Amino acid sequence: MEMLPGIYRWIHIMAGVMWVGLLYYFNFVQVAALKAAQADSTAAGITKHVAPRALFFFRWSALVTWLAGAALLSSNFVAAFTFQAGFQKIGIGAWLGTIMLLNVWGLIWPNQKKILGLVQATDEQKNKARRIAFLASRTNTALSIPMLFFMVAQTHIPM
């Protein structure tokens, strides 16, 4: 039983690396690659074979990261989310991570399903979905910067 917090932290970090790693892949690599691929008509390689696989691991690693983080907080869960003394820094990180998770499951994935043709959508709906998914993904990239700072800050950056 005394190993559990360490195990939760291990899972939290592994899943978090996969989640944020894929988020950075989408934003730092795939957006620009897709633009170039559309110009020479090779985008299908990415949209058909790469994006669905990347999105699968992206959305599930996001959920596992959050659940392992919640398990790690354990009885301090409420203290963190209500910014109790000693938990303000991890509280900010936890809130940012939660907003990011909601963005993944509430905005990015439902709109990506339209873009990738997994659900029926008109061209107009697809264009709108593309913009929403893009902005939600960029928002998560921006939020990941303070989120990671405050995760580290809880024990390593004095304030």
Add this chain to the structure above:
Amino acid sequence: MKNPLDSLWGTVIAGLILTVILYYITKVIIGG
């Protein structure tokens, strides 16, 4: 005005600015 999130580096800079803002807010909350 252009949306900074349309640019990759605008996104990174927005994240860094948000980090600084939240750092000072948290510092006030903690009372440091």
